[in-house]
Amino acid sequence: MHLAVPFALLRLGWRSRKNPAYRQRIAERFAFFPALDQHPRLCLHAVSVGEVIAAKPLISAILTHYPDYRLLVTTTTPTGSTTLKRLFANKVEHVYFPYDLPTVITRFLQRSQPRVVIIMETEIWPNFYRHCAKKNIPLILANARLSARSFQRYEALQPFTQHILQTIDTVAARDQQDVERFLQLGMNENNVQKTGNIKYDLQIPKTQITQGFAYRQAWGNRPIWLAASTHAGEDEILLTTHQQLLNDFPDLLLILVPRHPERSSTIATLIRTQGLNFTQRSLWQNPQTAVSNETSVVLADSLGEMFIWLKTADIAFIGGSLIERGGHNPLEAAALAKPIISGPFVFNFTDVFHTxxxxxxxxxxxxxxxLCKHVHQWLSNPSTAQLIGQNGQQVIEQHHNATQNIISLLQQTIAKLK
Structure with a gap:
C-alpha cells in the first residue's frame, strides 16, 4: 500500500500546477496534525466544493443539535477547504481527509477520536471503513447515491464491494433507486433508508441575494444569461453561442463562472480571441462600475458567489454537461426560480434533472x-422563461426534509452509544 505514496505526492504536484494550494498542508493528508482535544466529536467528510455546499444545512443542524460536541469536517480539495472556512469559519474543526493507508488511518482516528463518522454521498475508502468498524465507530453514508455507472463498477467487484459495505452502519439514501442499488450490492436492508436528497435543503444567503439585486440594478434592464460551473471544453461552445445570440440581442450579457477559478487566465484568452469586451471578477475594485454597457462577458472567477450571479441572471446554463463530466447541481438555480438548461451529460444528477x-x-x-435555440426562445419570451423558473422553485419547496431525516438517524446512532 505504501508504494502508492510517491504516486499520491506526484498527483498533488501535478494538480498544484494550476492550484498551488495543493502544495500546502500535505502533512495533514498523512494525518500529521496536532491531537485534538478530548471533547466528544463527530466527523463529517465532504470531498470538495459541491459536497461542502450540499452539506451546509446538515452541518448547521449538527451544530444546533449537538452544541456539546466538536464537529470535525474533512475535505479532499483546497477549494472545498476554502469554501468550508468561508461558510463556517471557526464553528467547525477542519483538516484534510487522510490517504487511505492503514498507518495513516490509524493515526487519524487516534488524533481525532470521532464518536460517529458521516460521509457525504458515496466516497468508498476500504481501509478507513474497516478501521472504523474495528474501533466500533459508527459510519453513516449521508445523501448516499449510486449512479448507474458507479453501480456497474461496484457490481463488477461484488464480493469486495459487499465486504466493504457491511462495515457501514447506516446508508441514508437519496431515493428509492439508490436504496435498491445498495441492496443489490449486498447491504442489509435494515441498514438502508430513504431520507431524500439533502441538496434540496438549500440555505440561501441573504447577503448574496441583496448583492445580486444591487448588481442587477446597476447593470440596467439588459438580458443576462449565466453559464455556471463550466469546465474546459465547454467555454468555447458557450462563447460561440453567446456570439450568435448577440446578433439578435446586442445588449445580452453572459456571466461565465468556471468550476475551477484557476482556469481564469485560459478562459480570458479565449474571450479575447472571440473579440468580446469582458471584465474579470477577481480584478474588480468597484463592483458597481465594473460592468459597463459595452461589457459583453463577466468572467466570474470567484468562489462562493453563485447565488449572486444567479440572482442577476434571467437564464441558467449548468456546466459539466456538454462534456462527459456528469453535470452539476441545478437546484440552486431552481431555488431562485431560474429556467435551467443543461447539456446531455448529467449522470451525476440524473434523478434531480428527471424531477x-x-x-x-x-x-x-x-x-x-x-443550446442556442433554447436560450434564444427564452430570451424572446421572458414570461415563458419566468413560468419555467417558477416550476423549479415549486420542486424545491416539495422536497424540503432530507436534513431532518438524516439528523434523526444520527440521533438514533448516538443514542446507541450511550
Missing part, C-alpha cells in the same frame, strides 16, 4: 445548436 424536467423546470440539449 425538474417532469415539472417543466429544465431542458437538456444535445448540441450547441440546440
Amino acid at each position: 425538474l424536467m417532469q415539472a417543466n423546470a429544465a431542458v437538456l440539449v444535445d448540441n450547441p445548436k440546440a
